[in-house]
Amino acid sequence: MTAVADPAVYADRVARVRAAMATSGLDVLLLSVGADLPYFTGYEAMPLERLTMLVLPVDGDATLVVPRLEAPRVVEQPDVFALLAWDETENPIEIVAALAKGASTAAIGDHTWARFLVDLLAELPATTFRRASTVTGPIRARKDAAEIAALRAAGAAADRVAAQLHAGEIPLVGRTEAQVSADISNRLKAEGHERVNFAIVAAGANAASPHHEAGPRVIERGDVVLCDFGGKLAGYCSDITRCVSLGEPSTEVADAYAVLLEAQQAAVRSAVVGTTCEAVDGVARRIITDGGYGERFIHRTGHGIGVEEHEDPYIVAGNVTSLAPGHAFSVEPGIYVSGNFGLRLEDIVVATDAGPEAMNHANHALVVVDA
Amino acid sequence: MTAVADPAVYADRVARVRAAMATSGLDVLLLSVGADLPYFTGYEAMPLERLTMLVLPVDGDATLVVPRLEAPRVVEQPDVFALLAWDETENPIEIVAALAKGASTAAIGDHTWARFLVDLLAELPATTFRRASTVTGPIRARKDAAEIAALRAAGAAADRVAAQLHAGEIPLVGRTEAQVSADISNRLKAEGHERVNFAIVAAGANAASPHHEAGPRVIERGDVVLCDFGGKLAGYCSDITRCVSLGEPSTEVADAYAVLLEAQQAAVRSAVVGTTCEAVDGVARRIITDGGYGERFIHRTGHGIGVEEHEDPYIVAGNVTSLAPGHAFSVEPGIYVSGNFGLRLEDIVVATDAGPEAMNHANHALVVVDA
Numbered sequence: 001m002t003a004v005a006d007p008a009v010y011a012d013r014v015a016r017v018r019a020a021m022a023t024s025g026l027d028v029l030l031l032s033v034g035a036d037l038p039y040f041t042g043y044e045a046m047p048l049e050r051l052t053m054l055v056l057p058v059d060g061d062a063t064l065v066v067p068r069l070e071a072p073r074v075v076e077q078p079d080v081f082a083l084l085a086w087d088e089t090e091n092p093i094e095i096v097a098a099l100a101k102g103a104s105t106a107a108i109g110d111h112t113w114a115r116f117l118v119d120l121l122a123e124l125p126a127t128t129f130r131r132a133s134t135v136t137g138p139i140r141a142r143k144d145a146a147e148i149a150a151l152r153a154a155g156a157a158a159d160r161v162a163a164q165l166h167a168g169e170i171p172l173v174g175r176t177e178a179q180v181s182a183d184i185s186n187r188l189k190a191e192g193h194e195r196v197n198f199a200i201v202a203a204g205a206n207a208a209s210p211h212h213e214a215g216p217r218v219i220e221r222g223d224v225v226l227c228d229f230g231g232k233l234a235g236y237c238s239d240i241t242r243c244v245s246l247g248e249p250s251t252e253v254a255d256a257y258a259v260l261l262e263a264q265q266a267a268v269r270s271a272v273v274g275t276t277c278e279a280v281d282g283v284a285r286r287i288i289t290d291g292g293y294g295e296r297f298i299h300r301t302g303h304g305i306g307v308e309e310h311e312d313p314y315i316v317a318g319n320v321t322s323l324a325p326g327h328a329f330s331v332e333p334g335i336y337v338s339g340n341f342g343l344r345l346e347d348i349v350v351a352t353d354a355g356p357e358a359m360n361h362a363n364h365a366l367v368v369v370d371a
Numbered sequence: 372m373t374a375v376a377d378p379a380v381y382a383d384r385v386a387r388v389r390a391a392m393a394t395s396g397l398d399v400l401l402l403s404v405g406a407d408l409p410y411f412t413g414y415e416a417m418p419l420e421r422l423t424m425l426v427l428p429v430d431g432d433a434t435l436v437v438p439r440l441e442a443p444r445v446v447e448q449p450d451v452f453a454l455l456a457w458d459e460t461e462n463p464i465e466i467v468a469a470l471a472k473g474a475s476t477a478a479i480g481d482h483t484w485a486r487f488l489v490d491l492l493a494e495l496p497a498t499t500f501r502r503a504s505t506v507t508g509p510i511r512a513r514k515d516a517a518e519i520a521a522l523r524a525a526g527a528a529a530d531r532v533a534a535q536l537h538a539g540e541i542p543l544v545g546r547t548e549a550q551v552s553a554d555i556s557n558r559l560k561a562e563g564h565e566r567v568n569f570a571i572v573a574a575g576a577n578a579a580s581p582h583h584e585a586g587p588r589v590i591e592r593g594d595v596v597l598c599d600f601g602g603k604l605a606g607y608c609s610d611i612t613r614c615v616s617l618g619e620p621s622t623e624v625a626d627a628y629a630v631l632l633e634a635q636q637a638a639v640r641s642a643v644v645g646t647t648c649e650a651v652d653g654v655a656r657r658i659i660t661d662g663g664y665g666e667r668f669i670h671r672t673g674h675g676i677g678v679e680e681h682e683d684p685y686i687v688a689g690n691v692t693s694l695a696p697g698h699a700f701s702v703e704p705g706i707y708v709s710g711n712f713g714l715r716l717e718d719i720v721v722a723t724d725a726g727p728e729a730m731n732h733a734n735h736a737l738v739v740v741d742a
Contacts (some may be wrong), residue, residue: 049674068670088688112485113485210441212444299440
């Protein structure tokens with residue numbers, strides 16, 4: 001799940017989250033499905049109806065509560081947690097509630113299924129719940145050298161697929177978006193990804209829907225095609241967007257792309273340590289607004305990335321978090337003209353003391369391809 | 372996502388869940404990620420940090436709250452919901468809370484991310500929350516004729532892969548569990564599945580872990596190999612388990628398998644309309660206990676299946692739900708001897724007025740294969 005081999009890494013991370021819990025007045029942290037649990041323990045919960053939950057008090061011993069039939073999957077980390085297996089006819093909520101008893105304030109994993117929180121609310125009526133990400137997010141957001149190396153490797157693999165797209169090695173004309181999406185997915189795997197998270201392929205007017213699902217639309221000569229793809233390589237995520245044009249783009253598209261490119265590059269350059277997240281968003285937004293496309297840029301500029309595709313820090317108006325060394329995030333402004341075309345340009349960037357380091361280096365132009 | 376083409380199906384399902392809400396004293400139903408939302412609206416929420424939520428009051432109009440950049444993905448169902456898109460700098464929790472205002476009791480989708488329930492608790496302090504499955508579960512559990520046909524088609528596709536396994540067409544000896552798992556996954560897709568949900572391949576002692584993850588263990592002559600695989604075909608799930616023996620099994624394994632086979636077949640036969648779920652579990656458990664393996668059968672006998680791999684009704688001690696026509700579920704007892712071997716045998720079964728109908732017909736024996 002993660003690129004971590006050394007068990008001491010987990011103990012160190014747990015010590016840091018306990019310190020954050022103490023500062024925040026949190027008595028207990030409850031982690032289930034999602035990326036927090038493997039980040040802190042090396043174990044990923046199965047996303048099933050049988051509850052897996054780490055109960056981590058601010059002081060004292062942590063317990064990983066798991067269904068008995070999944071207990072053999074757990075690699076124990078004696079420095080981090082004790083294992084407690086529950087049987088099919090036991091109620092794991094009662095077990096967790098007993099371990100968390102007396103907690104005035106608990107934080108629960110953001111992706112934990114609501115059914116378990118509903119049940120915990122009934123068992124622990126005096127406990128106030130918060131999002132776990134209030135303490136785990138800032139820790140996960142700061143990548144160490146090994147994590148940055150993993151993001152670099154994932155980015156390089158995605159770049160190689162982008163280069164194939166630019167070189168015309170991925171057939172486009174006459175194929176459906178869905179076929180090209182499957183092709184890109186296979187290429188991400190061939191380049192080392194263990195998992196593909198998404199491969200958006202949106203042709204022509206379909207690209208005006210930022211989260212368009214690749215479908216039966218056949219790609220034609222003259223189309224501008226937006227490709228946004230990523231996956232996981234050695235536990236860390238890639239995410240890149242490039243647009244290509246099948247033939248010379250119209251003046252309208254070329255003009256919009258010039259504005260987009262300027263905005264994206266300026267936003268990347270602006271992402272220096274100490275700048276706020278919303279300031280980076282503001283740099284991209286101002287250039288696109290000045291270019292006359294302000295109302296066409298309908299989403300934030302980016303999201304953090306690491307063991308999850310989307311995590312802290314979010315590059316969005318209102319986020320006054322200052323960039324710190326190790327913060328990793330996407331910079332991906334877009335311009336969407338409904339019924340006509342859509343453009344987006346995306347790199348992953350890491351803030352470092354030496355300035356922003358891009359994880360992606362594939363050609364940033366609107367490349368004209370014959371494929 | 373689902374096999375439904377006729378929009379009237381959604382309106383009918385919504386009418387039935389509203390009736391169940393009225394009976395249960397529920398004021399509003401809140402659905403996000405998970406299988407409930409597509410079952411009732413045809414739209415599947417993206418599992419991302421931007422909230423998608425259907426707000427369905429027991430009376431009055433329903434609203435689907437979606438991020439603006441995902442709104443173009445929604446196929447509108449005017450008879451079911453109105454669409455409300457939120458912008459990047461808006462707070463969707465405030466929008467949902469305003470729509471649900473005054474609700475004394477709300478039900479929230481079981482798989483909704485806890486972070487959204489945490490936020491709703493703060494916005495709606497006077498509202499009591501329950502699991503949505505208390506009203507959606509019994510409705511989804513009863514499959515109509517089209518759904519049973521879809522389960523039959525998915526089961527037949529899984530059966531064809533099991534037949535390939537039995538015929539020795541899937542190479543085993545000298546390959547790792549992970550390689551065989553990938554092979555089975557590809558075959559599920561070749562047989563029509565749009566998605567593979569899991570392909571457990573557990574050789575020798577690894578099979579004593581019921582949820583073993585296929586790994587680097589190389590399969591050898593003499594191994595008993597447990598294969599448990601399934602996916603989604605036209606929106607409905609398959610799930611089958613068969614064990615094969617690479618050479619004549621030991622007397623110990625053969626004896627245990629004979630008990631398992633008898634238990635599984637008797638449990639399938641017992642699954643007639645009107646019988647309780649726990650009684651079906653009891654039939655399998657009694658035979659395995661009488662055979663001397665009671666402590667080796669460490670999980671429930673089965674789970675419901677449909678648009679999700681695991682859903683109501685669960686075939687487990689304590690579930691006094693009576694089987695009704697259209698209930699679809701797995702019957703999958705197992706015998707696990709730690710450090711030695713593991714056996715499981717699984718079919719999907721639908722309760723009908725004419726008796727239990729199996730969705731799987733692949734050979735139930737511990738087939739000796741040379742592959």
